[in-house]
Amino acid sequence: MKETIQNLPDSPGVYQYFDKTGKLLYVGKAKSLKNRVKSYWRFTPLFRPNPDQSSRILMMLSEAQKVEYIIVESEEDALILENSLIKQLKPKFNILLRDDKTYPYIYIDESVDYPRFEITRKVVKGKEITYYGPFPTGGRALLDAIYEVYPLVQKKSCLKEGKVCLFYQIKKCLGPCEGKITPEEYAKIIGEVKSSITKRKKLLNVLGDKMTNLAINERFEEAAKMRDMIQSISTLTLTSNIDIADRVDLDIFAIKNGDERGVIVKLFMREGKVISSSHSYFRHTHIYDENEAYKQALLEFYGVDVPHVSKQILTAHPFEDAEQVEHTLSKRFGQRIEIITPQRGPKKKLIELALQNCDELLRKPKEKNIIEQKVADLLDLSTIPYRIETFDNSHMMGAATVGGMVVWDEGIWDKSSYRRYELHAKDEYGQMKELLSRRIEKFAEEPAPDLWILDGGQANLNLAKKLLHEAGVNLDVIAIAKEKLDAKAHRAKGSSKDLLYTDGGVIELKPTDERLHWIQRQRDEAHRYAITYHQNKKRKEDIQVSFLNQKGIGKATLKKLIDYFGTFDSIQNASLEELTRVTNEKIAKIILNQKEEQ
CATH class of the missing domain: 3.30.420 (Nucleotidyltransferase; domain 5)
Structure with missing residues:
Protein backbone atom coordinates (compact mmCIF):
# COMPACT_ATOMS: atom_id res chain seq x y z
CA MET A 1 0.00 0.00 0.00
CA LYS A 2 2.86 2.39 0.82
CA GLU A 3 4.36 1.86 -2.63
CA THR A 4 1.01 2.43 -4.33
CA ILE A 5 0.49 5.70 -2.41
CA GLN A 6 3.97 6.99 -3.21
CA ASN A 7 3.39 6.41 -6.93
CA LEU A 8 -0.09 7.90 -7.30
CA PRO A 9 -0.62 10.23 -10.27
CA ASP A 10 -1.20 13.96 -9.91
CA SER A 11 -4.67 13.59 -11.51
CA PRO A 12 -8.30 13.93 -10.41
CA GLY A 13 -9.91 10.65 -9.43
CA VAL A 14 -11.55 8.42 -6.85
CA TYR A 15 -9.65 6.30 -4.31
CA GLN A 16 -10.86 3.25 -2.37
CA TYR A 17 -9.45 1.75 0.84
CA PHE A 18 -9.88 -1.98 1.56
CA ASP A 19 -9.22 -4.11 4.66
CA LYS A 20 -7.23 -7.37 4.77
CA THR A 21 -10.25 -9.42 3.67
CA GLY A 22 -10.84 -7.20 0.64
CA LYS A 23 -13.86 -5.48 2.20
CA LEU A 24 -14.38 -1.91 1.00
CA LEU A 25 -13.82 0.56 3.84
CA TYR A 26 -13.98 4.00 2.27
CA VAL A 27 -14.46 5.85 -1.02
CA GLY A 28 -13.14 9.39 -1.50
CA LYS A 29 -12.57 11.82 -4.36
CA ALA A 30 -9.62 14.06 -5.06
CA LYS A 31 -8.57 16.90 -7.32
CA SER A 32 -5.09 15.38 -7.09
CA LEU A 33 -4.94 11.70 -6.08
CA LYS A 34 -1.25 12.08 -5.24
CA ASN A 35 -1.71 14.98 -2.81
CA ARG A 36 -5.01 13.84 -1.27
CA VAL A 37 -4.14 10.23 -0.46
CA LYS A 38 -0.63 11.13 0.74
CA SER A 39 -2.17 13.60 3.21
CA TYR A 40 -3.63 10.64 5.13
CA TRP A 41 -0.17 9.33 6.02
CA ARG A 42 3.22 10.08 7.57
CA PHE A 43 6.15 8.39 5.81
CA THR A 44 9.00 9.06 8.26
CA PRO A 45 10.40 7.75 10.46
CA LEU A 46 7.75 5.03 9.97
CA PHE A 47 4.83 4.65 7.58
CA ARG A 48 1.78 5.44 9.76
CA PRO A 49 -1.58 7.32 9.69
CA ASN A 50 -1.39 11.11 9.93
CA PRO A 51 -2.53 11.94 13.49
CA ASP A 52 -4.07 15.22 12.24
CA GLN A 53 -6.89 13.28 10.57
CA SER A 54 -10.35 12.96 12.18
CA SER A 55 -11.07 10.06 14.52
CA ARG A 56 -13.29 8.52 11.84
CA ILE A 57 -10.51 8.54 9.23
CA LEU A 58 -7.94 7.28 11.77
CA MET A 59 -10.22 4.37 12.61
CA MET A 60 -10.58 3.59 8.90
CA LEU A 61 -6.82 3.81 8.27
CA SER A 62 -6.12 1.43 11.14
CA GLU A 63 -8.03 -1.25 9.21
CA ALA A 64 -6.80 -0.34 5.72
CA GLN A 65 -4.46 -2.78 3.96
CA LYS A 66 -4.89 -1.81 0.31
CA VAL A 67 -5.72 1.27 -1.73
CA GLU A 68 -7.00 1.35 -5.32
CA TYR A 69 -7.83 4.33 -7.52
CA ILE A 70 -9.69 5.36 -10.66
CA ILE A 71 -8.46 8.30 -12.76
CA VAL A 72 -11.11 10.61 -14.27
CA GLU A 73 -10.95 13.72 -16.46
CA SER A 74 -12.07 16.34 -13.94
CA GLU A 75 -12.84 16.99 -10.29
CA GLU A 76 -16.51 17.16 -11.24
CA ASP A 77 -16.34 13.63 -12.69
CA ALA A 78 -14.63 12.50 -9.48
CA LEU A 79 -17.42 14.00 -7.36
CA ILE A 80 -20.15 12.23 -9.37
CA LEU A 81 -18.28 8.89 -9.44
CA GLU A 82 -17.63 9.07 -5.69
CA ASN A 83 -21.32 9.60 -4.98
CA SER A 84 -22.31 6.76 -7.32
CA LEU A 85 -19.85 4.29 -5.74
CA ILE A 86 -20.96 5.16 -2.20
CA LYS A 87 -24.57 4.44 -3.16
CA GLN A 88 -23.71 1.29 -5.03
CA LEU A 89 -21.07 -0.30 -2.78
CA LYS A 90 -22.03 0.97 0.70
CA PRO A 91 -18.48 1.39 2.12
CA LYS A 92 -18.12 0.83 5.85
CA PHE A 93 -16.78 4.31 6.74
CA ASN A 94 -18.85 6.46 4.38
CA ILE A 95 -22.21 7.62 5.65
CA LEU A 96 -25.16 6.57 3.52
CA LEU A 97 -28.24 8.77 3.52
CA ARG A 98 -31.43 6.99 2.56
CA ASP A 99 -33.29 9.88 0.97
CA ASP A 100 -33.13 8.97 -2.71
CA LYS A 101 -36.80 9.52 -3.52
CA THR A 102 -37.87 11.64 -6.49
CA TYR A 103 -40.55 14.09 -5.39
CA PRO A 104 -43.55 14.89 -7.59
CA TYR A 105 -44.24 18.33 -9.07
CA ILE A 106 -47.46 19.81 -10.40
CA TYR A 107 -46.98 21.33 -13.85
CA ILE A 108 -48.99 23.07 -16.56
CA ASP A 109 -48.28 23.43 -20.29
CA GLU A 110 -49.73 26.77 -21.42
CA SER A 111 -48.90 26.32 -25.09
CA VAL A 112 -52.48 25.05 -25.61
CA ASP A 113 -55.75 27.01 -25.36
CA TYR A 114 -57.23 24.97 -22.51
CA PRO A 115 -54.33 23.60 -20.43
CA ARG A 116 -54.57 21.13 -17.56
CA PHE A 117 -52.51 20.70 -14.39
CA GLU A 118 -50.68 17.37 -14.19
CA ILE A 119 -48.27 15.49 -11.88
CA THR A 120 -44.71 14.67 -12.94
CA ARG A 121 -41.46 13.49 -11.40
CA LYS A 122 -39.36 14.26 -14.48
CA VAL A 123 -38.69 17.10 -16.88
CA VAL A 124 -41.56 17.57 -19.35
CA LYS A 125 -40.65 18.82 -22.82
CA GLY A 126 -42.19 22.14 -23.85
CA LYS A 127 -41.41 25.85 -24.03
CA GLU A 128 -44.32 27.06 -21.86
CA ILE A 129 -44.08 24.59 -18.97
CA THR A 130 -44.44 25.92 -15.42
CA TYR A 131 -43.63 23.70 -12.42
CA TYR A 132 -44.98 23.94 -8.87
CA GLY A 133 -43.40 22.03 -6.04
CA PRO A 134 -41.83 19.73 -5.15
CA PHE A 135 -44.52 18.11 -3.00
CA PRO A 136 -42.96 15.33 -0.89
CA THR A 137 -46.44 14.46 0.42
CA GLY A 138 -49.91 15.63 -0.52
CA GLY A 139 -49.14 16.52 -4.14
CA ARG A 140 -51.80 14.19 -5.54
CA ALA A 141 -54.33 15.43 -2.96
CA LEU A 142 -53.57 19.03 -3.95
CA LEU A 143 -54.10 18.22 -7.64
CA ASP A 144 -57.38 16.42 -6.88
CA ALA A 145 -58.51 19.42 -4.82
CA ILE A 146 -57.81 21.77 -7.74
CA TYR A 147 -60.12 19.75 -9.99
CA GLU A 148 -62.70 19.50 -7.21
CA VAL A 149 -62.86 23.27 -6.68
CA TYR A 150 -62.13 24.79 -10.10
CA PRO A 151 -64.10 24.11 -13.34
CA LEU A 152 -61.15 23.02 -15.45
CA VAL A 153 -60.89 20.44 -18.23
CA GLN A 154 -61.26 17.39 -16.02
CA LYS A 155 -59.74 14.66 -18.22
CA LYS A 156 -57.18 14.58 -21.05
CA SER A 157 -59.75 12.95 -23.32
CA CYS A 158 -62.47 15.57 -22.71
CA LEU A 159 -61.46 18.01 -25.47
CA LYS A 160 -61.17 15.20 -28.03
CA GLU A 161 -64.86 14.29 -27.66
CA GLY A 162 -66.06 17.60 -29.14
CA LYS A 163 -69.18 17.73 -26.99
CA VAL A 164 -69.99 18.42 -23.37
CA CYS A 165 -70.18 15.49 -20.95
CA LEU A 166 -71.25 14.73 -17.39
CA PHE A 167 -68.62 17.06 -15.94
CA TYR A 168 -70.39 19.98 -17.63
CA GLN A 169 -73.76 18.81 -16.28
CA ILE A 170 -72.48 18.72 -12.68
CA LYS A 171 -70.73 22.10 -13.15
CA LYS A 172 -67.17 20.81 -12.81
CA CYS A 173 -66.33 21.96 -16.34
CA LEU A 174 -67.40 24.99 -18.41
CA GLY A 175 -67.56 23.17 -21.75
CA PRO A 176 -64.51 24.39 -23.69
CA CYS A 177 -64.98 21.40 -26.03
CA GLU A 178 -68.09 23.21 -27.44
CA GLY A 179 -66.58 26.67 -27.14
CA LYS A 180 -68.79 27.63 -24.18
CA ILE A 181 -65.82 29.44 -22.61
CA THR A 182 -63.11 31.39 -24.45
CA PRO A 183 -59.38 30.73 -23.94
CA GLU A 184 -59.10 34.21 -22.36
CA GLU A 185 -61.81 33.45 -19.77
CA TYR A 186 -60.28 30.04 -19.11
CA ALA A 187 -56.88 31.69 -18.59
CA LYS A 188 -58.34 33.78 -15.72
CA ILE A 189 -59.35 30.58 -13.93
CA ILE A 190 -55.85 29.17 -14.52
CA GLY A 191 -54.45 32.31 -12.86
CA GLU A 192 -56.63 31.69 -9.76
CA VAL A 193 -55.47 28.08 -9.59
CA LYS A 194 -51.80 29.11 -9.78
CA SER A 195 -52.32 31.42 -6.83
CA SER A 196 -54.11 28.73 -4.79
CA ILE A 197 -51.26 26.23 -5.27
CA THR A 198 -48.95 28.40 -3.17
CA LYS A 199 -51.61 30.23 -1.07
CA ARG A 200 -53.84 27.34 -0.12
CA LYS A 201 -56.11 28.95 2.48
CA LYS A 202 -58.93 29.68 -0.01
CA LEU A 203 -58.71 26.15 -1.42
CA LEU A 204 -58.93 24.60 2.05
CA ASN A 205 -61.89 26.81 3.00
CA VAL A 206 -63.87 25.71 -0.08
CA LEU A 207 -63.05 22.05 0.62
CA GLY A 208 -64.12 22.51 4.25
CA ASP A 209 -67.50 23.88 3.16
CA LYS A 210 -67.98 21.00 0.72
CA MET A 211 -67.12 18.48 3.45
CA THR A 212 -69.66 20.04 5.81
CA ASN A 213 -72.41 19.97 3.17
CA LEU A 214 -71.69 16.34 2.36
CA ALA A 215 -71.88 15.42 6.04
CA ILE A 216 -75.17 17.34 6.49
CA ASN A 217 -76.61 15.37 3.56
CA GLU A 218 -75.39 12.12 5.19
CA ARG A 219 -72.95 11.41 2.36
CA PHE A 220 -70.42 10.34 4.95
CA GLU A 221 -68.08 8.35 2.71
CA GLU A 222 -67.60 11.31 0.35
CA ALA A 223 -67.20 13.64 3.34
CA ALA A 224 -64.48 11.37 4.75
CA LYS A 225 -62.60 11.47 1.42
CA MET A 226 -62.82 15.26 1.48
CA ARG A 227 -61.53 15.29 5.07
CA ASP A 228 -58.54 13.14 4.08
CA MET A 229 -57.83 15.47 1.16
CA ILE A 230 -57.84 18.49 3.50
CA GLN A 231 -55.50 16.74 5.96
CA SER A 232 -53.04 15.76 3.19
CA ILE A 233 -52.89 19.32 1.86
CA SER A 234 -52.61 20.80 5.37
CA THR A 235 -49.53 18.68 6.16
CA LEU A 236 -47.64 19.94 3.11
CA THR A 237 -46.15 22.92 4.90
CA LEU A 238 -44.47 23.57 8.22
CA THR A 239 -46.10 26.36 10.19
CA SER A 240 -44.10 29.44 9.23
CA ASN A 241 -44.71 33.16 9.28
CA ILE A 242 -41.52 33.83 7.34
CA ASP A 243 -42.17 35.55 4.02
CA ILE A 244 -39.50 37.07 1.81
CA ALA A 245 -40.59 40.24 0.06
CA ASP A 246 -38.80 39.70 -3.26
CA ARG A 247 -40.81 36.52 -4.07
CA VAL A 248 -37.64 34.45 -4.37
CA ASP A 249 -37.42 30.66 -4.91
CA LYS A 364 -39.71 12.53 18.84
CA PRO A 365 -39.90 8.90 19.99
CA LYS A 366 -39.40 6.33 17.27
CA GLU A 367 -42.88 5.37 16.19
CA LYS A 368 -41.69 3.12 13.39
CA ASN A 369 -38.73 0.85 12.88
CA ILE A 370 -38.61 -0.33 16.53
CA ILE A 371 -38.74 -3.94 15.35
CA GLU A 372 -36.05 -3.20 12.76
CA GLN A 373 -33.77 -1.95 15.56
CA LYS A 374 -34.40 -5.16 17.52
CA VAL A 375 -33.60 -7.28 14.47
CA ALA A 376 -30.41 -5.28 13.88
CA ASP A 377 -29.32 -5.92 17.48
CA LEU A 378 -30.21 -9.63 17.28
CA LEU A 379 -28.32 -10.23 14.04
CA ASP A 380 -25.48 -7.77 14.78
CA LEU A 381 -26.15 -5.93 11.53
CA SER A 382 -24.00 -3.01 10.42
CA THR A 383 -27.08 -0.82 9.94
CA ILE A 384 -30.74 -0.71 10.94
CA PRO A 385 -32.58 -2.51 8.11
CA TYR A 386 -35.00 0.17 6.98
CA ARG A 387 -35.04 -1.22 3.42
CA ILE A 388 -34.99 -4.99 2.93
CA GLU A 389 -34.99 -7.17 -0.18
CA THR A 390 -36.13 -10.77 0.23
CA PHE A 391 -35.63 -13.47 -2.40
CA ASP A 392 -37.29 -16.79 -3.20
CA ASN A 393 -37.51 -19.00 -6.27
CA SER A 394 -40.18 -21.46 -7.33
CA HIS A 395 -40.54 -24.34 -9.76
CA MET A 396 -42.24 -27.72 -10.12
CA MET A 397 -39.99 -30.59 -11.23
CA GLY A 398 -37.82 -28.04 -13.02
CA ALA A 399 -40.73 -26.51 -14.95
CA ALA A 400 -41.64 -22.80 -15.03
CA THR A 401 -38.63 -21.81 -12.93
CA VAL A 402 -38.97 -18.28 -11.60
CA GLY A 403 -37.60 -16.03 -8.88
CA GLY A 404 -39.17 -13.22 -6.91
CA MET A 405 -37.82 -10.27 -4.95
CA VAL A 406 -40.03 -8.30 -2.55
CA VAL A 407 -39.08 -5.02 -0.87
CA TRP A 408 -39.90 -3.72 2.60
CA ASP A 409 -39.19 -0.01 3.05
CA GLU A 410 -39.79 2.08 6.18
CA GLY A 411 -42.50 -0.19 7.53
CA ILE A 412 -44.48 -0.86 4.33
CA TRP A 413 -44.24 -3.08 1.25
CA ASP A 414 -42.76 -1.11 -1.65
CA LYS A 415 -44.64 -3.00 -4.36
CA SER A 416 -43.39 -0.75 -7.14
CA SER A 417 -39.91 -2.17 -6.45
CA TYR A 418 -40.95 -5.86 -6.51
CA ARG A 419 -39.19 -7.79 -9.27
CA ARG A 420 -39.87 -11.08 -11.04
CA TYR A 421 -37.17 -13.11 -12.77
CA GLU A 422 -37.46 -15.92 -15.29
CA LEU A 423 -34.63 -18.30 -14.36
CA HIS A 424 -32.78 -20.78 -16.57
CA ALA A 425 -30.50 -22.69 -14.18
CA LYS A 426 -31.47 -26.33 -13.59
CA ASP A 427 -30.72 -26.66 -9.85
CA GLU A 428 -31.87 -24.52 -6.91
CA TYR A 429 -28.35 -23.33 -6.07
CA GLY A 430 -27.81 -22.21 -9.66
CA GLN A 431 -31.21 -20.51 -9.68
CA MET A 432 -30.42 -18.52 -6.54
CA LYS A 433 -27.03 -17.57 -8.01
CA GLU A 434 -28.72 -16.35 -11.19
CA LEU A 435 -31.34 -14.43 -9.19
CA LEU A 436 -28.83 -12.64 -6.93
CA SER A 437 -26.36 -11.98 -9.75
CA ARG A 438 -29.02 -10.26 -11.82
CA ARG A 439 -29.96 -8.08 -8.85
CA ILE A 440 -26.32 -7.13 -8.21
CA GLU A 441 -25.99 -6.06 -11.87
CA LYS A 442 -28.69 -3.43 -11.19
CA PHE A 443 -27.08 -1.88 -8.10
CA ALA A 444 -25.74 1.05 -10.14
CA GLU A 445 -29.30 2.00 -11.16
CA GLU A 446 -31.19 0.69 -8.10
CA PRO A 447 -28.84 0.91 -5.08
CA ALA A 448 -28.43 -1.95 -2.62
CA PRO A 449 -30.79 -2.07 0.39
CA ASP A 450 -29.79 -2.39 4.05
CA LEU A 451 -30.40 -6.13 4.27
CA TRP A 452 -30.94 -9.19 2.08
CA ILE A 453 -33.08 -12.06 3.37
CA LEU A 454 -32.83 -15.34 1.47
CA ASP A 455 -35.13 -18.32 1.59
CA GLY A 456 -32.67 -21.14 2.28
CA GLY A 457 -29.84 -22.21 4.53
CA GLN A 458 -26.07 -21.91 4.89
CA ALA A 459 -25.33 -22.67 1.22
CA ASN A 460 -27.43 -19.73 0.01
CA LEU A 461 -25.92 -17.44 2.66
CA ASN A 462 -22.39 -18.38 1.57
CA LEU A 463 -23.35 -17.90 -2.08
CA ALA A 464 -24.72 -14.39 -1.48
CA LYS A 465 -21.67 -13.33 0.53
CA LYS A 466 -19.36 -14.63 -2.22
CA LEU A 467 -21.25 -12.77 -4.98
CA LEU A 468 -21.32 -9.53 -2.97
CA HIS A 469 -17.62 -9.81 -2.14
CA GLU A 470 -16.79 -10.29 -5.83
CA ALA A 471 -18.85 -7.19 -6.64
CA GLY A 472 -17.19 -5.21 -3.82
CA VAL A 473 -20.53 -4.46 -2.13
CA ASN A 474 -20.94 -4.20 1.64
CA LEU A 475 -24.38 -5.59 2.43
CA ASP A 476 -25.73 -7.58 5.38
CA VAL A 477 -27.27 -10.95 4.46
CA ILE A 478 -29.18 -13.59 6.39
CA ALA A 479 -30.99 -16.75 5.32
CA ILE A 480 -34.03 -18.41 6.87
CA ALA A 481 -34.89 -22.09 6.48
CA LYS A 482 -36.67 -24.89 8.26
CA GLU A 483 -34.44 -27.12 10.37
CA LYS A 484 -33.95 -30.55 8.83
CA LEU A 485 -35.72 -33.48 10.46
CA ASP A 486 -34.89 -36.85 8.85
CA ALA A 487 -33.15 -34.84 6.11
CA LYS A 488 -36.46 -33.14 5.27
CA ALA A 489 -37.71 -29.66 6.08
CA HIS A 490 -41.36 -30.53 6.80
CA ARG A 491 -42.39 -27.03 5.77
CA ALA A 492 -46.13 -27.66 5.97
CA LYS A 493 -46.33 -29.97 9.01
CA GLY A 494 -45.23 -27.53 11.68
CA SER A 495 -42.92 -30.15 13.18
CA SER A 496 -39.72 -28.20 12.53
CA LYS A 497 -38.58 -24.71 13.42
CA ASP A 498 -37.28 -21.85 11.33
CA LEU A 499 -33.56 -21.29 11.73
CA LEU A 500 -31.72 -18.07 10.94
CA TYR A 501 -28.34 -18.38 9.23
CA THR A 502 -26.07 -15.39 9.88
CA ASP A 503 -22.40 -14.42 9.81
CA GLY A 504 -22.25 -15.22 13.51
CA GLY A 505 -23.74 -18.70 13.16
CA VAL A 506 -27.18 -20.29 13.31
CA ILE A 507 -29.80 -18.61 15.51
CA GLU A 508 -32.88 -20.42 16.79
CA LEU A 509 -35.64 -18.27 18.28
CA LYS A 510 -38.81 -19.22 20.12
CA PRO A 511 -41.83 -19.52 17.79
CA THR A 512 -43.45 -16.61 19.68
CA ASP A 513 -40.51 -14.21 19.17
CA GLU A 514 -41.65 -11.02 17.36
CA ARG A 515 -38.27 -10.70 15.64
CA LEU A 516 -38.71 -14.15 14.10
CA HIS A 517 -42.27 -13.23 13.06
CA TRP A 518 -40.96 -10.12 11.28
CA ILE A 519 -38.34 -12.11 9.34
CA GLN A 520 -40.88 -14.85 8.54
CA ARG A 521 -43.24 -12.20 7.21
CA GLN A 522 -40.56 -11.07 4.75
CA ARG A 523 -39.88 -14.67 3.66
CA ASP A 524 -43.57 -15.51 3.31
CA GLU A 525 -44.27 -12.46 1.13
CA ALA A 526 -41.37 -13.40 -1.16
CA HIS A 527 -42.68 -16.97 -1.35
CA ARG A 528 -46.21 -15.76 -2.14
CA TYR A 529 -44.92 -13.44 -4.85
CA ALA A 530 -42.69 -16.08 -6.46
CA ILE A 531 -45.28 -18.87 -6.31
CA THR A 532 -47.95 -16.65 -7.91
CA TYR A 533 -45.63 -15.91 -10.81
CA HIS A 534 -44.73 -19.60 -11.05
CA GLN A 535 -48.38 -20.68 -11.12
CA ASN A 536 -49.24 -18.17 -13.85
CA LYS A 537 -46.23 -19.20 -15.91
CA LYS A 538 -46.93 -22.91 -15.37
CA ARG A 539 -50.55 -22.47 -16.45
CA LYS A 540 -49.42 -20.70 -19.61
CA GLU A 541 -46.84 -23.41 -20.35
CA ASP A 542 -49.38 -26.20 -19.72
CA ILE A 543 -51.66 -24.63 -22.33
CA GLN A 544 -48.77 -24.50 -24.78
CA VAL A 545 -47.78 -28.13 -24.08
CA SER A 546 -51.38 -29.29 -24.53
CA PHE A 547 -51.66 -27.43 -27.82
CA LEU A 548 -48.41 -28.89 -29.16
CA ASN A 549 -49.41 -32.38 -28.01
CA GLN A 550 -52.64 -32.06 -29.98
CA LYS A 551 -50.60 -31.15 -33.06
CA GLY A 552 -48.60 -34.37 -32.77
CA ILE A 553 -45.48 -33.19 -30.93
CA GLY A 554 -44.57 -35.70 -28.20
CA LYS A 555 -42.93 -35.37 -24.79
CA ALA A 556 -39.46 -36.41 -25.99
CA THR A 557 -39.44 -33.74 -28.70
CA LEU A 558 -40.72 -31.12 -26.26
CA LYS A 559 -37.95 -32.00 -23.80
CA LYS A 560 -35.37 -31.67 -26.56
CA LEU A 561 -36.74 -28.24 -27.47
CA ILE A 562 -36.82 -27.01 -23.85
CA ASP A 563 -33.30 -28.29 -23.19
CA TYR A 564 -32.04 -26.38 -26.22
CA PHE A 565 -34.03 -23.13 -26.07
CA GLY A 566 -34.63 -22.92 -22.28
CA THR A 567 -38.15 -21.44 -22.35
CA PHE A 568 -41.37 -21.65 -24.36
CA ASP A 569 -41.02 -17.99 -25.26
CA SER A 570 -37.62 -18.72 -26.82
CA ILE A 571 -39.10 -21.65 -28.75
CA GLN A 572 -41.91 -19.45 -30.07
CA ASN A 573 -39.47 -16.73 -31.11
CA ALA A 574 -37.10 -19.14 -32.87
CA SER A 575 -36.76 -19.16 -36.65
CA LEU A 576 -37.63 -22.05 -38.96
CA GLU A 577 -33.92 -22.72 -39.41
CA GLU A 578 -33.23 -22.90 -35.66
CA LEU A 579 -36.21 -25.17 -34.99
CA THR A 580 -35.28 -27.47 -37.88
CA ARG A 581 -31.74 -27.77 -36.49
CA VAL A 582 -33.11 -29.12 -33.18
CA THR A 583 -35.95 -31.29 -34.54
CA ASN A 584 -37.03 -31.46 -38.18
CA GLU A 585 -38.76 -29.22 -40.71
CA LYS A 586 -42.22 -30.76 -40.17
CA ILE A 587 -42.23 -30.08 -36.43
CA ALA A 588 -40.70 -26.65 -36.99
CA LYS A 589 -43.57 -25.70 -39.27
CA ILE A 590 -46.15 -26.98 -36.73
CA ILE A 591 -44.64 -24.70 -34.08
CA LEU A 592 -44.54 -21.70 -36.39
CA ASN A 593 -48.16 -22.32 -37.46
CA GLN A 594 -49.16 -22.49 -33.77
CA LYS A 595 -47.54 -19.09 -33.24
CA GLU A 596 -49.59 -17.63 -36.12
CA GLU A 597 -52.83 -19.17 -34.77
CA GLN A 598 -52.24 -17.57 -31.37
Missing part, protein backbone atom coordinates in the same frame (compact mmCIF):
# COMPACT_ATOMS: atom_id res chain seq x y z
CA LEU A 250 -35.22 28.90 -2.34
CA ASP A 251 -34.47 25.30 -1.34
CA ILE A 252 -33.33 24.92 2.27
CA PHE A 253 -31.41 21.90 3.63
CA ALA A 254 -30.60 21.20 7.28
CA ILE A 255 -28.91 18.00 8.51
CA LYS A 256 -28.27 16.95 12.12
CA ASN A 257 -26.84 13.77 13.63
CA GLY A 258 -28.49 12.94 16.96
CA ASP A 259 -27.76 10.44 19.73
CA GLU A 260 -29.94 7.70 18.22
CA ARG A 261 -30.46 8.78 14.59
CA GLY A 262 -29.86 11.64 12.22
CA VAL A 263 -32.38 13.69 10.26
CA ILE A 264 -32.52 15.72 7.04
CA VAL A 265 -35.08 18.54 6.80
CA LYS A 266 -35.88 20.21 3.49
CA LEU A 267 -37.98 23.35 3.04
CA PHE A 268 -39.11 24.58 -0.37
CA MET A 269 -39.87 28.29 -0.75
CA ARG A 270 -41.59 29.50 -3.91
CA GLU A 271 -42.33 33.16 -4.63
CA GLY A 272 -41.35 34.10 -1.09
CA LYS A 273 -43.55 31.51 0.70
CA VAL A 274 -42.68 28.08 2.10
CA ILE A 275 -44.96 25.80 0.06
CA SER A 276 -43.79 22.34 1.16
CA SER A 277 -41.36 20.51 3.39
CA SER A 278 -40.08 17.03 4.02
CA HIS A 279 -37.84 15.13 6.39
CA SER A 280 -36.13 11.76 6.48
CA TYR A 281 -34.12 9.93 9.10
CA PHE A 282 -30.80 8.14 8.73
CA ARG A 283 -29.15 5.82 11.21
CA HIS A 284 -26.98 7.31 13.95
CA THR A 285 -23.34 6.80 13.19
CA HIS A 286 -20.14 7.66 15.02
CA ILE A 287 -18.58 8.12 11.57
CA TYR A 288 -20.90 11.04 10.71
CA ASP A 289 -19.24 13.63 8.49
CA GLU A 290 -21.06 16.90 7.79
CA ASN A 291 -19.33 17.51 4.46
CA GLU A 292 -20.25 14.04 3.16
CA ALA A 293 -23.83 14.40 4.40
CA TYR A 294 -24.57 17.67 2.59
CA LYS A 295 -22.65 16.64 -0.50
CA GLN A 296 -24.59 13.39 -0.79
CA ALA A 297 -27.97 14.96 0.03
CA LEU A 298 -27.63 17.65 -2.64
CA LEU A 299 -26.26 15.42 -5.39
CA GLU A 300 -28.99 12.86 -4.77
CA PHE A 301 -31.85 15.34 -4.61
CA TYR A 302 -30.83 17.27 -7.72
CA GLY A 303 -30.68 14.41 -10.17
CA VAL A 304 -30.54 15.02 -13.91
CA ASP A 305 -34.33 14.64 -14.30
CA VAL A 306 -35.43 17.03 -11.51
CA PRO A 307 -38.06 19.32 -13.11
CA HIS A 308 -37.07 22.45 -11.20
CA VAL A 309 -33.99 23.64 -9.32
CA SER A 310 -33.80 26.90 -7.38
CA LYS A 311 -31.00 29.25 -8.29
CA GLN A 312 -30.13 29.57 -4.62
CA ILE A 313 -29.79 26.66 -2.19
CA LEU A 314 -29.41 27.38 1.53
CA THR A 315 -27.62 24.92 3.80
CA ALA A 316 -27.72 25.10 7.58
CA HIS A 317 -23.99 24.45 7.80
CA PRO A 318 -21.12 25.40 5.50
CA PHE A 319 -19.35 22.35 4.08
CA GLU A 320 -15.98 21.77 2.46
CA ASP A 321 -17.13 20.67 -1.00
CA ALA A 322 -19.88 23.29 -1.40
CA GLU A 323 -18.07 25.11 -4.20
CA GLN A 324 -17.53 21.88 -6.18
CA VAL A 325 -21.15 20.75 -5.70
CA GLU A 326 -22.29 24.23 -6.75
CA HIS A 327 -20.20 23.98 -9.94
CA THR A 328 -21.47 20.46 -10.71
CA LEU A 329 -25.14 21.42 -10.28
CA SER A 330 -24.69 24.60 -12.34
CA LYS A 331 -23.25 22.56 -15.19
CA ARG A 332 -25.90 19.83 -14.80
CA PHE A 333 -28.80 22.27 -15.13
CA GLY A 334 -27.25 24.86 -17.42
CA GLN A 335 -27.75 27.79 -15.03
CA ARG A 336 -25.86 29.51 -12.22
CA ILE A 337 -26.69 27.88 -8.88
CA GLU A 338 -25.47 29.24 -5.55
CA ILE A 339 -25.02 27.26 -2.33
CA ILE A 340 -24.83 29.56 0.68
CA THR A 341 -25.14 29.46 4.47
CA PRO A 342 -26.74 32.83 5.41
CA GLN A 343 -25.54 34.58 8.54
CA ARG A 344 -28.31 37.19 8.97
CA GLY A 345 -31.72 38.38 7.75
CA PRO A 346 -34.84 36.42 6.64
CA LYS A 347 -32.76 33.67 5.03
CA LYS A 348 -31.00 33.09 8.34
CA LYS A 349 -34.46 32.73 9.92
CA LEU A 350 -35.31 30.04 7.38
CA ILE A 351 -32.19 28.14 8.41
CA GLU A 352 -33.17 28.49 12.06
CA LEU A 353 -36.66 27.19 11.27
CA ALA A 354 -35.19 24.14 9.51
CA LEU A 355 -32.80 23.46 12.44
CA GLN A 356 -35.65 23.82 14.97
CA ASN A 357 -37.53 21.15 13.04
CA CYS A 358 -34.43 18.94 13.05
CA ASP A 359 -34.28 19.22 16.84
CA GLU A 360 -38.00 18.52 17.20
CA LEU A 361 -37.87 15.47 14.93
CA LEU A 362 -34.84 14.08 16.79
CA ARG A 363 -36.71 14.49 20.09
